[in-house]
Amino acid sequence: EPEVTQTPSHQVTQMGQEVILRCVPISNHLYFYWYRQILGQKVEFLVSFYNNEISEKSEIFDDQFSVERPDGSNFTLKIRSTKLEDSAMYFCASSGQGVGTITDTQYFGPGTRLTVL
Amino acid sequence: DAKTTQPPSMDCAEGRAANLPCNHSTISGNEYVYWYRQIHSQGPQYIIHGLKNNETNEMASLIITEDRKSSTLILPHATLRDTAVYYCIVRVGISSGSARQLTFGSGTQLTVLP
Numbered sequence: 001e002p003e004v005t006q007t008p009s010h011q012v013t014q015m016g017q018e019v020i021l022r023c024v025p026i027s028n029h030l031y032f033y034w035y036r037q038i039l040g041q042k043v044e045f046l047v048s049f050y051n052n053e054i055s056e057k058s059e060i061f062d063d064q065f066s067v068e069r070p071d072g073s074n075f076t077l078k079i080r081s082t083k084l085e086d087s088a089m090y091f092c093a094s095s096g097q098g099v100g101t102i103t104d105t106q107y108f109g110p111g112t113r114l115t116v117l
Numbered sequence: 118d119a120k121t122t123q124p125p126s127m128d129c130a131e132g133r134a135a136n137l138p139c140n141h142s143t144i145s146g147n148e149y150v151y152w153y154r155q156i157h158s159q160g161p162q163y164i165i166h167g168l169k170n171n172e173t174n175e176m177a178s179l180i181i182t183e184d185r186k187s188s189t190l191i192l193p194h195a196t197l198r199d200t201a202v203y204y205c206i207v208r209v210g211i212s213s214g215s216a217r218q219l220t221f222g223s224g225t226q227l228t229v230l231p
Binding site: 004044045056093105111 | 151155158159160161162163166208217218219220221222223
């Protein structure tokens with residue numbers, strides 16, 4: 001069964017460093033998302049991406065964050081200068097099997113645990 | 118998207134049916150009810166969704182009341198591996214090229230007891 005994959009599973013970085021989290025969405029999906037979950041808190045939406053541009057973004061997704069689909073398979077989240085409060089699980093999701101899709105079931109990857117020291 | 122209300126926690130005996138309720142009294146006609154679960158900080162896992170009619174798949178059944186103001190997720194024979202946080206989420210479907218977010222609440226922590 002197709003699934004969303006994410007690498008790395010755990011990333012440790014120093015405050016102020018740049019990190020890139022990688023995701024491979026399900027191959028025929030058209031919509032891509034990033035969410036995060038700080039330990040013990042709710043899953044929060046960060047950004048959605050469709051047709052090579054950002055579709056929606058939350059207040060969390062400030063200028064320190066960027067997303068890219070560099071090729072036909074990868075979807076990346078970059079944090080330019082990490083802060084301690086960026087420590088969280090980051091989940092990638094994908095959905096949408098084409099024009100005319102009525103419902104929009106999102107399938108999530110296993111997550112990347114980001115630890116900022 | 119409409120707001121949902123779920124009990125914070127429930128217990129269920131292994132092998133018995135787990136019935137997880139969700140209230141969504143402000144749901145609109147074009148909004149679907151989705152259920153996801155999250156097992157111990159893993160990625161949220163899609164379970165089932167529906168609009169008006171009851172739905173069943175290999176994981177669960179979804180019962181939506183006739184007025185659509187509430188629904189129940191049923192796990193027919195709960196196992197220890199079903200222990201997770203279950204999220205009921207209401208959102209519109211898509212008919213154009215917009216990628217709509219899912220808004221997660223606190224969900225229901227289901228604990229399946231041996």
